[in-house]
Amino acid sequence: MTAQIDDARLTSLLAQGTGDILKGVRTVGLLRGRNLGDAGDDLAQNWIARVLEQHRPEDGFLSEEAADNPKRLSKDRVWIIDPLDGTKEFATGRQDWAVHIALVEDGQPTHAAVALPDLGVVFHSDEARAVSGPFARKITISHNRPPQVADHIAGKLGFETVPLGSAGAKAMHVLLGDYDAYVHAGGQYEWDSAAPVGVARAAGLHCSRLDGTELSYNNRDTYLPDLLICRPEVADDILALAAGYLEAHGRY
CATH class of the missing domain: 3.40.190.80 (D-Maltodextrin-Binding Protein; domain 2)
Structure with missing residues (x-):
């Protein structure tokens, strides 16, 4: 584990960076439909995997877009990732897609980030606060x-x-x-x-x-x-x- 970047910051940067990659792929307009969705899934997965390989090589890994490695079951620390949650929404220009990054320790998320890139926001477990007040019903x-x-x-x-x-x-x-x-x-x-x-x-x-x-x-x-x-x-x-x-x- 590298000392240069802690888990909280790495989680947040992974969500932010993945969102930026996906927005860039879509913004240039060269792909559409299923091709756009598949490209987004592949590029996001590849980037996240490379970052974790460099910064957290000893941790386990579970992702929707990668073959499952059962070695994760023996790990105390496992990154559970969905590089692009809502591929169809992403590919059709909707805003309700997200990037999911979670570090799970002993079965529970200890650091987590959800990016909503089209809204320009990353929600992080270290600083998230739920809105209170009247019910939306x-x-x-x-x-x-x-x-x-x-x-x-x-x-x-x-x-x-x-x-x-x-x-x-x-x-x-x-x-x-x-x-x-x-x-x-x-x-x-x-x-x-x-x-x-x-x-x-x-x-x-x-x-x-x-x-x-x-x-x-x-x-x-x-x-x-x-x-x-x-x-x-x-x-x-x-x-x-x-x-x-x-x-x-x-x-x-």
Whole structure:
């Protein structure tokens, strides 16, 4: 591990630098559609891997865009990365895509950063603060796989559901107070939530599975079926409604 740069700064710079690379690839306008998305995934992954190889060669690594190396399971420190979360949104000119960078130690994110490059902001776990104040009375959900349990919860609370793209974008907009909760069911992987959870938890938001189970990272099976990130004031109500829905329907 190099002494020149600490974990907090490295996490933040990785998110910032990856976002800058991706914006540059898109801005020149030479690629579009799937070619643009694939180029963004490849370039971002390559740059992050090279930075970590130079600065943290002994750490483990897990990324959506790289083959899994099981040696990470024996590591106390593992970087869990999604170089471009929301490839479709990125490739079609939308703003709700993100870069996820998380350092996980003993199963929990200790340093995390989520970049929303089109908004020009990087949220970092060392300095994130959730917005308080009046409820937005909104729950953000996936626009690709909207979960029925979210409609149930929103209806009971008198909230509305609003679809967005990237998991990182959804989580950070809860942090900003635009939404009161992010409810997901239908499957994700560790790289989808490690960084958003690291930032959101550090900012004071509730983060768990939909049954209230604590989230854990760097597992052999990287699949995570469901997720709740929300203001702590509504966590108990949402968890209770999710439990009732599961009992009635047998699934989320």
